[in-house]
Amino acid sequence: MTTDRLSRSVIEPANPVLNVSRSANLPHVPGIRIGDYLFLSGMGPIDPATGERRHGPIAEQVRTTLNNVKHMLESAGSSLERVVRIHVVLADIADMAEMDRIYREFFPVDPPARTAWSMQLRFGNGVEIECVALVK
């Protein structure tokens, strides 16, 4: 399997409101499909109805973000069940337990490999999540 035989294409959310890289003119795409893998950009707590950032309680931010990740994956022919690797980045390490409480609702069995930590995030986001998934 050589890389030149793997096709590379941009993937986008079906809901254009969630296409932050386009709407905010950021120098990245929502995700890339290469072969049967999807590599998603970091996603944040964007309201899928309005496109506004939702900076409410962290539980709500995590739920919104994971729903956006789910939407993005499903837009590209994948699903949460096909996530192999996930990164959860929090602005505040003290939010870890609360993040976990919501997180496990989305990955109830055989969860993906995960790394979760805290560092500075842009736009006042309390959480950002990126992942690698297989395509159906």
Next chain:
Amino acid sequence: MSQPRKVVAVPGPGAKGSTAPHASPAVRGGAFVFVSGLTAVDPATGQAVRDTTARETQRILENLKLILEGAGSSLDSVVKVNVLLHSMLEAPNMNEVYAHFFPEPPPARTVCGARLPDGVKVMIECTALAS
């Protein structure tokens, strides 16, 4: 290659307690094995080890070796490592231990300073070829 992810059961040493309960230590996806961010534990008991950066690094990499082998891979097959440190001032202490684990040439790696949960000093994740 269009199956769902395959979570590699790693019940043996190295896995227990190394990740949050809702993370799988290792997941097989296509040709790769994805290993969660690991923190230092005693492989016999799964008890957290809170020690120096060097000793936590040692524990994690010993456990990583076991986890990879349990997943049908090995340290030789690692392609990318991410190391998170509670302080970048500790990078030399981590490196000194790290250098003993991977054969030449070692895998691609990124190290960064981050806030880590539960007072851990080091967290290490990697991606490896499955075989």
